[in-house]
Amino acid sequence: MKIKPLPEEVINKISAGEVVERPASVLKELIENSLDANSKKIEVFIEKGGKKLIKVKDDGVGIYPDDMINAVKRFNTSKISSADDLFALQSYGFRGEAxxxxxxxxxxxxxxxxxxxPTGNEIYIEGGKLxxxxxxxxxxxxTVEVKExxxxxxxxxxFLKSEKTELIHILDVFSKYAFIHTDKSFSIHIDGKLLYNFYPSTLKERLLKIIGKEFEKDFIEIDYEGTIGIVKGYINLASVYTKKKYIFINKRPVRDFIIQNTIKELIGDKFYILFIDLPSYFVDFNVHPSKQEVKFVKESSVINLIKSALNECLNIFKKKTISYSYKENFESHLKQTTKKYETSKFEIIGQIEDTFLVAYYNEEVYFIDQHVAHERIFYELLMKEYLEKGEIPSQKLITPAVLKLTPDEIQKLKILENKxxxxxxxxxxxxxxxxLTGIPYNMSQFSAENIVRDILETGNLNASAEEIFSQMACKMSVKAGDKLDKEKAHALIKQWLETDNPNLCPHGRPIYYKIRLEEIKKKVGRL
Incomplete structure (x- = not known):
């Protein structure tokens, strides 16, 4: 067969496969272009999880009419002019591909x-054709509009996921750039409704607006200068396991499993946001078109920098008075979690909105979230089985299920298969x-398929057993809206009360709320 050059249209589609994975990757490129244009205000509009529309509007320097056509040609860029510029990058874009x-x-x-x-100019392209x-x-x-x-x-x-899943990825991208550039205004509209509108502020202020003010109390600030760079940011040691973890190198969001593992070894699965500034010659972002993977001149030096920054932060934290109150709270929590109940005296009263079980025990009324209580049961069963036997029993499927995965997800699965x-x-x-030929016992095929997809979507190849079992327990449990008869409710309550920690679900959410009967009587004038 004769070898011949590919048509330009095919080349562009192949190139798009590397740069454009999903709507979120489009948003990333457009926001970066706006930032490179010295914009002070960036507005984002999303419809149908980005499948229908991704629109980014900025107030930057704009593009000259003569450059409009060149802007949408491959390998055309205003940001670098020689190979040497690749090692001293001052802009986000540099490949001229996006x-x-x-x-x-x-x-x-x-x-x-x-x-x-005096006037603007507009260019419209459909499938690569002007x-x-x-x-x-x-x-x-x-303003850039990307439709369909x-x-x-x-x-x-x-291969695109549900609108909800794609939107999660979009908000993740939006949040990251809003964190990096707190001196700029950012807003995002979802299906016509304003979700976030940020004015210039401090990092902490913007952080709390996005991740929630409940994180504020136990924030620990990092501000460390080492021989090769600077590390700034926040960690939260009191937070429960969270997927909210952010690493930025030279103002770029990056994925680096070695750095992630280093941080995890020191602080566990806690919240963190780290900004690492390194000399431009020390880091290479030209590894992949997404520019989220990096190479270092000397990776061990970067790891040591991060370790030193975190260790200094932790040592300062330990010396503060707050550490004692934290310790007291933790010890109090331990005492609370070891409390055992007399299950026979737990009286089931009923169910509210097919979500909360209501029970009476020892002069107190309990409102129990049936889903998270069931999560705690399954989580501890899985952990016990795994710790005792080193594996979870599997049940073979009579008819294997076909999983529709992207090539990237298949590669991740190959890495994770043994685990x-x-x-x-x-x-x-x-x-x-x-x-999918086998699934964990006590789990439906539907739940098993969803868990595999969730694990591959998060991209965390180093997820611990605890993290995986938390996801599994969530999928295996009864849901809010599931009606439970009295027999099932009694069985669930009995198993829940016998767990080692009946207070919190594996993700750290409280399982129940209780109020003393005496308090109720006071409220209604009985006392």
């Missing part, structure tokens, strides 16, 4: 005006297909 790749797989509109031009280029009324800055992502590649469209085998999952992995 807009070309995005416009190749969407209905793409770019509107822009500079300070020097439809028109014309003058257009526009304020100073640039992957409309011309149905196979890629099918997941120990947790009761078994697979047959072919080049482009994956069959």
């Amino acid at each position: 807009l070309s790749s995005i416009s190749a797989v969407s209905k793409f509109k770019l509107i822009s005006r500079t300070l020097e031009t 439809q028109y280029f014309r003058e257009s009324g526009s304020p100073l800055g640039t 992502l992957f409309f011309n590649i149905p196979a890629r469209q099918k 997941l085998n120990k947790y009761g999952f078994s697979f047959e992995i072919e080049d482009t297909k994956v069959f």
